[in-house]
Amino acid sequence: MKIEGASLQRTLKNRGYRITRQRQVVLEVLRSTNTHPDAHWIYQRVRRRMPQVSLGTIYRTLGVLKETGLIQELSYGSSFSRYDGTPENHYHIGCIRCGKVADVDLPLLRTLEKRIKPREDFKVTGHRLEFSGICGDCQ
Ligand SMILES: [Zn+2]
Ligand SMILES: [Zn+2]
Numbered sequence: 578m579k580i581e582g583a584s585l586q587r588t589l590k591n592r593g594y595r596i597t598r599q600r601q602v603v604l605e606v607l608r609s610t611n612t613h614p615d616a617h618w619i620y621q622r623v624r625r626r627m628p629q630v631s632l633g634t635i636y637r638t639l640g641v642l643k644e645t646g647l648i649q650e651l652s653y654g655s656s657f658s659r660y661d662g663t664p665e666n667h668y669h670i671g672c673i674r675c676g677k678v679a680d681v682d683l684p685l686l687r688t689l690e691k692r693i694k695p696r697e698d699f700k701v702t703g704h705r706l707e708f709s710g711i712c713g714d715c716q
Contacts, residue, residue, distance in 0.1 A: 588647055604642060612677070613659040619639070670708040689706075
């Protein structure tokens with residue numbers, strides 16, 4: 578997916594963030610793959626273009642991009658978070674052997690959030706749905 582520089586700039590600016598080269602490069606790297614990589618993978622790729630960048634900067638940058646709704650963080654409890662350059666909600670399948678995460682082609686179940694029994698202590702703001710299986714490489 579190609580990033581439109583102007584829209585990135587507007588999104589960041591609206592949230593009070595400056596557009597920096599590292600933010601742009603991190604977003605480009607993340608949107609150039611559909612493998613849902615972790616921060617370390619992103620760090621290795623960004624470093625090819627910005628040799629001075631640190632892993633800490635990558636984490637902070639990912640935090641800003643997530644905060645502004647440009648990317649998603651997929652957290653898995655105790656293991657490393659994976660990052661997704663597609664900001665809209667969609668569904669994933671994860672390999673139970675190697676941890677690979679892929680998108681699944683299923684339309685968003687918009688009514689799901691309305692179908693759960695309301696609880697007075699919760700306001701539903703979204704949902705996350707993930708399938709599990711064994712990927713082609715691991716079969
Ligand atoms: Zn696998
Ligand atoms: Zn995804």
